[in-house]
Amino acid sequence: MSFLSATLSRVKPSPSIAISTLAAELKAQGRDVIGLSAGEPDFDTPQNIKDAAVAAIAAGKTKYTAPDGIPELKQAICAKMKRDHGLDYTPKQVSVGTGGKQTLYNALMATLNPGDEVIIPAPYWVSYPDMVLLAGGTPVSVEASLESDFKLTPEQLEAAITPKTKWFIFNSPSNPSGAGYNRAELKALTDVLMRHPHVWVMTDDMYEHLVFDGFEFCTPAEVEPGLYERTLTCNGVSKAYAMTGWRIGYAAGPEHLIAAMRKVQSQSTSNPCSISQWAAVEALNGPQDFIAENNVAFKRRRDLVVAALNDIDGITCPTPEGAFYVYPSIAGLIGKTTPKGTVISDDEAFATALLEEQDVAVVFGAAFGLSPNFRISYATSDEALVEACRRIKSFCDTLS
Secondary structure, eight states: OOOOOOOGGOOOOHHHHHHHHHHHHHHTTTTEEEEEOOOOOOOOOOHHHHHHHHHHHHOOSSSOOOOOOOOOHHHHHHHHHHHOOOOOOOGGGGESSSSSHHHHHHHHHHOOOTTEEEEESSSSTHHHHHHHHHHHEEEEEEOOGGTTTTTOOOHHHHHHHHHHEEEEESSSSSSTTTOOOOHHHHHHHHHHTTOOTOOOOEEETTTTTOOOOOOOOOOHHHHHGGGGEEEEEEEEEETTTOGGGOOEEEEOOOHHHHHHHHHHHHTTOOOOOOHHHHHHHHHHHHHOOOHHHHHHHHHHHHHHHHHHHTTTTTTOOOSSSSEEEEOOGGGGGGGBBOOOBBBBBBBHHHHHHHHHHEHHHHHGGGGTTTOOBEEEOOOOOOOHHHHHHHHHHHHHTTOO
8 A cells, every 4th residue: 555645646746846946956057047937027026015024023923813814914805806806805705825826725625526527728827737636626628729819718618517517717817828818708708607507716817917918807706796606716916016935825705615715724734924914915005006117027028039939930929918928839840850869749848858958948838738839937037038039949940
């Protein structure tokens, strides 16, 4: 009998974390590796947020808090939901976790039973299917192709729903594609969900503020009020506020679901870091102008990378509406061979050879459930992106 849980055998480590770790190891060995695998803004946390954390320490706010968040942060989240989406929540309808990932995981652990299905559009964030598996459910991946701009169609959603479907996980703008659903596209999906009252909606709105070209973000319960009672709207401060290491995520939804999530969290991690919670209060309540300023840089980087990649034979890169990722197709490179004799049999082979031969770290598309593609995070300096794209082109130009 194996010492380890059989459940663990159903899941795999995060590929994006594994590649970032490998890139860091190679860098430590002295190689000039450009890492484009981590989904982390290169901007520093704004000073007012850091000051709020220091003030919390000075005031002795370093003790345990309620398992799922301090009242002040829950109030700030309620205010944000009303301000940004016109959604009314009370603090009892809010859960604060140690990052957005824990919030999603708590909800799945609190609701899934063996046989329950969770619809996940692909390409997807690498953790969604594995969290479903850990919670005992069955992930149902539905591919949204390059031809549909990586967006799920209403017909695809309708076809994927079965009597066993419990959740639909919805991420816009998307990690890894950056694709964002406009109000009309989202309304078409919510119309489908309204016909299936047994299906709940779990939104991952982590990139809501990182949008470009006049794109207007909206979330399912905002577009279709009829879904309010069966929607868990999830978000966090990691991306827009450059607070990845602070580990604060949150969710708002029906009170009975939030209570169940609280029970899970109370017996696992208990409360998120008290200092981080006070910093998040300032993030949500304080000045928001820096977000637009950062987006100017993100858009410039997006345009730089999209143009450079589309200038490479064999690569097709659509222009995403948001986040800080691009998800180019390498369909035109499959079957080619590197000068060292490596056959580009799939996107994993491409990413591996690119790292070995050009010291550029990207994440292969199979990790996100849709191939042949790879993901680049352009949340790094313009100089690094220019050099990385030069290396990628050099690599592709040598394929035969």
